[in-house]
Amino acid sequence: MIDERRIKEKLQREANRVMPDVLANVYREIGLEPQKAKPRWRWPFGKIATFSTAMTFLVIAVLLIPTFINGPIVASAETSIKLKIIPAVEEDPGEGAIYLPAIKYLPNEEDTPIFSFKIDRYGKTLPLDENKNNAIYAENDSAKMLAVGLGLENTMKKSPVELVLSLARLSREAGYIKSYAKGNAIVYRLSGEDAAYQVRLKANIEAELRYYFKAELIYGIAYEDENMDLADFSNYVDFSGQADNYRSSYDNRRSDHKHDDDRRGSGWGSDIDQWMSDHHNDHMSDTGSGHGR
């Protein structure tokens, strides 16, 4: 009689032949950059000896070549970034379509989350506190709320682009980016000694945010403001002890803004390419248009 193990193997083998891998399609359909699933680790109980040998080599590799852990070195020096998330105002400046010069931005710093973080030479965020539980300096209450919403531990060892995208998503969910109003902006400034890395980082941040805004039909832009202050971590204070308070505020804001998309009119997004292009050009020619104040 065929034994249980063989039936199991046959079923697994057959399933592997026909099981679809739809992850890339899923990412495409929701408008995100496809990511690879990290393989689920399974202990090879039947091959303990092989595993032990492999582990020995791994330990040697880890000890001798830190690059194996941290990934390739991408920059010759640390880089810092400071960024502000500036929501569009809700008021319609008049009849008809909102025209760029009519867009004003909230000057109220409380409604403008401000973050800073450091990036190491491997292109990953660096811890700011002694316990190495947090990599982000949330400079005001709204920023602290979002950082707690993201999870302070989730800011660690992240690519800066990924972290900025996560902050953009949370900002949108908490109403700091208004999906129903035109004129949202993410303004940032890079600093550090590796100018070439900063050029690459700037290109990646702006491309990814543009992709995100467009996929979500958000009238927003991202740009570097050279008039903005540089990141300064001298006033950083670990606020993880107050996380519960900020989490509650974050949950409330998310709840308040969960129907934001319902406020979009019909035809929303039809002119978004033109809008983004115009507005980006506007900033390239005149950085003093009011963002970042």
Place this chain on the structure above:
Amino acid sequence: MRNEIDRAIVRIQNGDQEGLASLYDLTSRAVFAFILPVISDYQLAEDIMQETYVSAYRAIGSYEPGTSGLNWLFTIARNHAYNVIKKRQHDEPVDFDARHERAGSIVEKPNWETPTIDIAKKILAPDEQNILFLYTIGEYKHREIAEMLNLPLGTVTWKYQVAIKKMQQYLKEGADQ
């Protein structure tokens, strides 16, 4: 496992793009094993799985932390299986539960790539198929399957043994003939 799945969902809720890849990695075999008893061809499985994860992402806010993320995902998968099958067979009204009950009528065309799966679908009751597929293809433990399907652990273990015995008997008879 359950905690890992729930954490992946919460990561997505928090805007972590990689959370979706983690969720997919942790659950895709389970979702596939879960819908296997109700699909008639594997193209349907692709459609259902894709729609399941897209819908899960879009409705990520509807998941309540602390509840079973996999049950939440199974509910979405089940609804999509219903919709996709109904759409494919629009001229024949489909009762998902009735379809699920008709063990033996699901496999419309034997597939040379999956003879053992087809046999299981032909001879096993739907709940036996679910348990067998989740255990063998999904590689979940009996305890985890019991949690997923809201069944007592003893029931899962017993039904799995029944399923294996039926499979062994059928394959033996096939070999004898």
